[in-house]
Amino acid sequence: MTDKPKHAAFSTMSQPGKQDERSNISVHFGISEEEKVAVQNRGKKVLMALQKLGINTKKSPIVSVLVSGGGLRATIACQGVLTELSHLGILDMVTYLAGVSGSTWCMASLYTQSDDGWEDLQKAEVELQRRLREGSWKTFVALDGLCKAAERDDYSLTDFWSYSFVYFFTKELINTRLSQVRLQSEMGTVPYPIFAAIEENLKIGEKEKTQHAWFEFTPDWAGYSTLGYSEPGTYVSTTYCGSKFEGGKLIQQEPERDLSYLRALCSSVLADKDAMLQGIMDFFKKLTHHSRTQASFLITEPDAGVTLKDIIEELFNLIITFLTDGDCLPHLESLQFTMSGDENFVEAAAFVAEIIEQLSKTNKDEQNQLFQVLLLKTWIKDLVEKSRVSSYLKFLWKTNQCLLTWTWGTMKNFMYKYGDIEAKHLTHVKNLHLMDAGLAINSAYPLVLPPVRNSDIILSFDFSEDPFMTITETEKYCKSCNIPFPPVDKDRLKQDADAPWDCYVFEGEKGPVVMHFPLFNRVNCGSAEVIEKKWQTYETFRFRDYSDDEVIQLLEDSKLNVRENKDRILAKISELSKATS
Known part of the structure; x- marks a missing residue:
């Protein structure tokens, strides 16, 4: 056994424990x-x-x-x-x-x-x-869990991994x-x-x-x-x-x-990025095309909330295509068509037009930044809050955001400052x-x-x-x-x-x-x-x-x-x- 050191490189004003009220x-x-x-x-x-x-x-x-x-x-x-x-x-x-x-x-x-x-x-x-x-892996159980997780501001692809991959495998x-x-x-x-x-x-x-x-x-x-x-x-x-x-x-x-x-969290990421993206795409489709999910949208209000849902799903297809080096242009054109004529998405539609014009003139990193800005412009908070499935919309949007930044295992830093x-x-x-x-x-x-x-x-x-x-x-x-x-x-x-x-x-x-x-x-x-x-x-x-x-x-x-x-x-x-x- 080794004796404890007598001096510490860290400055420790106290040794907080369970009973210490000065610090957690x-x-x-x-x-x-x-x-x-x-x-x-x-x-x-x-x-x-x-x-x-x-x-x-x-x-x-x-x-x-x-x-x-x-x-x-x-x-x-x-x-x-x-x-x-x-x-x-x-x-x-x-x-x-x-x-x-x-x-x-x-x-x-x-x-x-x-x-x-x-x-x-x-x-x-x-x-x-x-x-x-x-x-068995139950789609509605996984989706309910993901919608609850999306209410947290530290949602990441680890949440998606938990309710899709790990739940599915185990x-x-x-x-x-x-x-x-x-x-x-x-x-x-x-x-x-x-x-x-x-x-x-x-x-x-x-x-x-x-x-x-x-x-x-x-x-x-x-x-x-x-x-x-x-x-x-x-x-x-x-x-x-x-x-x-x-x-x-x-x-x-x-x-x-x-x-x-x-x-x-302890088991992410097991596969290479390309294999992981394919798996995410497969699970995303299972989750978003489940009958119970579609039935819930029949009563979604206002109508623009349904449009937002369609836009976010199209954004997912765009992002997966981008990350797998596919042709993004058809998805951008589809987005522009879906947004056109809806006053809630006038600014976003205009920005899509800009991206289409710049697409061939920008590199991968620059395109990633453009798509991140596009995500922000399509996130209409009022529509989300009015929707009867706001948690579902948050899940869709946050998953897209995490895919672009490839964000896993987000946890608030208890040592901050x-x-x-x-x-x-x-x-x-x-x-x-x-x-x-x-x-x-x-x-x-x-x-x-x-x-x-x-x-x-x-x-x-x-x-x-x-x-x-x-x-x-x-x-x-x-x-x-x-x-x-x-x-x-x-x-x-x-x-x-x-x-x-x-x-x-x-x-x-x-x-x-x-x-x-x-x-x-x-x-x-x-x-x-x-x-x-x-x-x-x-x-x-x-x-x-x-x-x-x-x-x-x-x-x-x-x-x-x-x-x-x-x-x-x-x-x-x-x-x-x-x-x-």
Whole structure:
């Protein structure tokens, strides 16, 4: 374990916590007081689990389980891993469960379970299989959710992703909030959950900014983790995450986002932009051409509201065409025709004429700016407010706006104008833009390593197509941040890349022991040829039409990685238990 630093690079006038009325923000090293209680109580359960195996120790090691990204493949494999860990009694020894991207889809479901549900995760596995086999995506449910989301001023494409893609793939919407898991986690009845994301504006660039990019969500606090041994983390209560702050004070409280949104935020963007645009276009058509939606417009008043709806839908076609490098002229001409003769859109129609004239004389960026101005000119607030479907119109318009700016994961910056820290690049912007941490490292190593949580052993279940990228990227990250991490034999990993073994153990004089488990390997597949076939079957961007047999096989492959290495895992935990006594 590493001692806390005596001096901080950030100026911290106080250490705000749950009872501090001076600020709603907490600046602290390591973990919060609430998390310390949860870890302490979880430690008691871990000790009991160790004693059942004849391991007598006064202090339990900190065992962290990491589950990586990998789309729906990761969701299914994550469920298999956790079910088997539970079956073997190892999950009771785990203090932290940290997930990225596709694995958060599974985690979000599991943390809605009661304590009894965690005793037998086989039930959750059966329910996952049932949903994938029988579940359905209901258009009117998705649309209702999107209309409610559009009432928020931080609506982004992540909202669209949540109610279209993620809901469609998982056949599940979760209304539970992460803060509602506090009692379970505080009592230590479940592993303490950590959902990982990154701040888009910080994910690329200078080395010192890369480590600032990691953003965590826990039942108690959400924010930027402790950075190095001289910089504390900066957090806001999970309940208030997304509310408006200025200077450390809560200005306007917003409802806490639910786990459906959180898992969407943690898993955006999975595909490349072109594939994503095609998917957005498909879902947009499903949502806007649904019979219930069309019926609602038969009673829309005034008539100009219907015109506005038609215009916004045509704008969507224009924007998608623009973003996919298609011919925009026919859509502009259609817009001009729809607007003509309606006094509400005289100015907008004139501007469309200007765009048509300038289209061939402007570059892509200039055209984008013109289309953004056109959106503003077509937004007639009075018509929207008078409409009986104003939320629907807001959803249509805001989705168009977010498409042009490619805006994801918008969240009000709780550190805006907060003077107690010196990291001004984190305090001068009103909004954060959080997204898939897999764009940095496809596993949440930075959130369980020193000096954040000082894990003694990390069980890393990696569902990535590259079996070793998370290990090599983490080693580079740790070197740049001066964080202890065991040495990695890159030559051996390169040699094993096409046919990895099912478990690799990395350990050194400092830092945690890391046990790394590639999903498809020589043990559960037998050969490099079978491994390659498995990756083709369960490719990252395949989100639907998994057969029952394919789901069952993937669950079994992931379970086998745990089962075959049970003795190695328990031996290492036993060894570390004696070392911490």
